[in-house]
Amino acid sequence: MSVERVIFHVDMDAFFVSVEEIFDPTLKGKPVVVGGLAHERGVVAAASYEVRKFGVHSAMPLRHAYRLCPQAVFIPGHPDRYRSYSRQVRAVLDDFSPQVKMASIDEAYLDMTGSKRLLGPPLNVANSLHETIKEKIRLPCSIGIGTSRLVAKIASDMAKPNGILSVLPGAEDRFLAPLDVARIPGVGKVSQENLCKYGIHKIGQLTRLQEEHLRSIWGKAGVSLVAKSRGLDVDMWSSPGMSVPDKPKSISHETTFRDDTTKQDLIDATLVKLVQLVGRRLRGYGLHGRTIQLKLRYADFKTITRARTLIRSTQLDTVILASIRELFSQNWNEDKAIRLLGVQIGSLETTSGQLDWIDDPRDRKWKQALEATDAVRNRFGESSIGLASAMKNAHQERVHENTVDVPERKLE
Ligand SMILES: [Mg+2]
Numbered sequence: 001m002s003v004e005r006v007i008f009h010v011d012m013d014a015f016f017v018s019v020e021e022i023f024d025p026t027l028k029g030k031p032v033v034v035g036g037l038a039h040e041r042g043v044v045a046a047a048s049y050e051v052r053k054f055g056v057h058s059a060m061p062l063r064h065a066y067r068l069c070p071q072a073v074f075i076p077g078h079p080d081r082y083r084s085y086s087r088q089v090r091a092v093l094d095d096f097s098p099q100v101k102m103a104s105i106d107e108a109y110l111d112m113t114g115s116k117r118l119l120g121p122p123l124n125v126a127n128s129l130h131e132t133i134k135e136k137i138r139l140p141c142s143i144g145i146g147t148s149r150l151v152a153k154i155a156s157d158m159a160k161p162n163g164i165l166s167v168l169p170g171a172e173d174r175f176l177a178p179l180d181v182a183r184i185p186g187v188g189k190v191s192q193e194n195l196c197k198y199g200i201h202k203i204g205q206l207t208r209l210q211e212e213h214l215r216s217i218w219g220k221a222g223v224s225l226v227a228k229s230r231g232l233d234v235d236m237w238s239s240p241g242m243s244v245p246d247k248p249k250s251i252s253h254e255t256t257f258r259d260d261t262t263k264q265d266l267i268d269a270t271l272v273k274l275v276q277l278v279g280r281r282l283r284g285y286g287l288h289g290r291t292i293q294l295k296l297r298y299a300d301f302k303t304i305t306r307a308r309t310l311i312r313s314t315q316l317d318t319v320i321l322a323s324i325r326e327l328f329s330q331n332w333n334e335d336k337a338i339r340l341l342g343v344q345i346g347s348l349e350t351t352s353g354q355l356d357w358i359d360d361p362r363d364r365k366w367k368q369a370l371e372a373t374d375a376v377r378n379r380f381g382e383s384s385i386g387l388a389s390a391m392k393n394a395h396q397e398r399v400h401e402n403t404v405d406v407p408e409r410k411l412e
Pocket residue numbers: 011012013014015106107
């Protein structure tokens with residue numbers, strides 16, 4: 001007989017808001033929005049439970065949130081604080097299981113299989129984990145317990161806020177069947193609407209469908225959806241919805257300044273931000289790029305693009321940035337104001353075949369640091385689109401990142 005897996009999903013409650021409350025306890029119990037000021041162009045990164053009552057939720061434009069709840073406190077946010085608290089949470093989790101997988105900055109999966117003899121029944125362990133996080137870090141979280149990551153994640157979601165929910169082995173179907181399909185990780189609005197067209201609203205309806213039927217409609221994604229509806233772990237880390245997007249040929253970001261500029265620090269902060277955006281997407285796809293291209297448009301609309309090719313492909317911000325800065329300093333005519341800047345990375349290849357490069361311990365360390373911060377940027381990223389207004393944040397980010405031990409690497 002195989003051993004039942006015991007998986008915990010630990011998810012911090014309104015993480016960014018809770019961290020802000022530690023620094024300013026007067027925020028407690030108030031409607032709070034983290035992500036930017038009310039008039040800014042970005043989106044909500046986190047919403048307190050009080051403000052959610054007004055219909056505010058993350059990823060919503062800040063101005064929309066303001067319309068729904070003008071009395072809310074709007075905070076631009078402190079990514080450095082969130083990263084530091086995330087590390088503290090991680091340290092506590094490590095005390096409870098040798099197998100911790102951070103899924104983002106504020107959630108993690110713990111494999112607790114086999115911990116019973118050492119620590120006791122899972123529910124008791126979850127209780128003491130919950131207490132420890134509250135006492136040591138002063139942050140609330142919710143914990144889901146299940147035989148798969150999928151069930152554990154859905155359980156923690158339903159336990160929110162500040163709760164624990166355990167789905168006993170064998171009870172998965174009964175637990176999942178009455179839930180909306182949107183509860184399945186990876187099923188977003190579009191997928192939900194697609195399923196709705198076929199009259200599928202609840203997870204239980206999916207379970208009853210023939211795999212072949214779903215395969216004929218949605219191919220592989222349909223098959224994995226059926227597996228998920230049964231509480232099984234399939235492509236949990238990569239499923240974006242009903243369709244898997246093709247890998248891109250190149251990745252680029254560009255921004256137009258609100259006012260044409262010759263200001264060195266603004267220009268450099270913008271290049272940093274653009275590189276971060278490109279790097280984040282590159283890593284999101286698991287790709288490395290070799291060709292790095294700068295696009296520069298002057299106030300008179302004259303546009304130049306300049307590229308260079310690296311000897312080895314990279315997915316590191318530091319490496320991309322070094323090339324971009326060099327291309328920029330070589331090509332900018334300092335008398336002329338800049339209207340637009342763009343960064344592109346091309347000649348993309350998958351990670352495989354790059355093992356020597358990945359396995360350099362210094363790179364690995366830096367890569368892990370980036371992956372952790374990517375999780376923050378996945379939430380904050382959208383606000384970076386309004387770059388001109390986000391410049392203050394760009395400077396903050398740089399200050400933070402310069403403290404990280406950046407490996408030196410010769411490119412040529
Ligand atoms: Mg959370």
